[in-house]
Amino acid sequence: MMFSFTSFSRCQRLVNNPILTLLRNFHKEPIPVTWEKPEIGWTKLNFDGSCKGRAGKGSIGGIFRNHKAEFVLGYAESIGKTTSTIAELAALRRGLDLVLENGWNDVWLEGDAKTLVDIIVEKRQVRCAEVQRHVSDIISIIPEFDNCIVTHIYREGNRAADKLAQLGHQSQKPQIWRQIPPHQVLQIMHEDAEGKIVFRRR
Template sequence: MMLQISRLFFCKQIIPKPLGVQCRNLHKKSIDVTWEKPDIGWTKLNYDGSCKCKTGKSSIGGIFRNHNAEFLLGYAESIGNSNSMIAEFAALRRGLELVLENGWNDILLEGDSKSLVDIIARKKPVKCVEVQKHVTHINSMMPEIRNCILTHIYREGNRAANKFAQMGHNLKNPQIWRDIPRNEVLRCIVLQDARGKTFLRRR
């Protein structure tokens, strides 16, 4: 028996590394990710922040849709040098400002930063002063909304918000789009989301 174990160990050792990686990946579970419409009468905000690693230049973006998955409003802007975490909070903060400006009362907030959700929803403490400023503003605005729910979604389900955030890098001034997104790629993403396109995410 000991001989058999030794031989098995030896065989495992000589497996080429790329093959070993492929074998391990076969055992990883995959999940389906789909953007979902909010309930009737609700408005959904998907927000995102973007930061270019080499330069630190950051931007934000977000998109509002109704229960029919119809585009209501999109926003994007450059926020100068920052980091990805601050950009995420800035994107949510700007989105909440637009919620209050437009008088929406039942709001579902959705982003792909799990850390942000933990900090806001679970009151997780933060050390960064800039992040704390955003947290304070966000916490002051959310109670002004009649119903406000904050949730996390994987990046595959947050593509439209990510596209707006990417557009923000090229803007000199903050911009808002109403009724229809002006970017062809973005219109395609919105349509795919409305139709319930599913993406496979490997954990």
């Protein structure tokens, strides 16, 4: 049987029908997301970048926790006009600076920008020169640690870092918290430590 262009067009409209797409997505099972503690002796960094508005106002944030999910250090900072990609990379780069300053050697780096995590893990080249500069800088630092893993987590498991990145938008100057976290992340930290499952809709 011949498949005419008219039939093809009708099929395309059916495939691209927004109502059918919504129904398909509605019936997909949600993904359970849980923040995981690092191993004993390891320090885990969750980082995030944020970019808001037409002006592209950027900020960064990150949180370090130990194997008991206890707060070790947090940071937040406004970084001016930028893109979301650069903000994510800047958040990780600032975190790495703090790792070096504190002499931690077994570190777990985790963010919710999957494409960037993949680029760093696979040491891929990218076309944008500014992005490549940040990526190359990060890749050059990682071998300085005894052990380092870089992983992706969905945003639902990166809520503490996201909250700190949001605080960065409100900061007039770079902020660092040691031992005592800002009250805005206390509830999230408690839920993370308890292993709370947050469901992500596909």
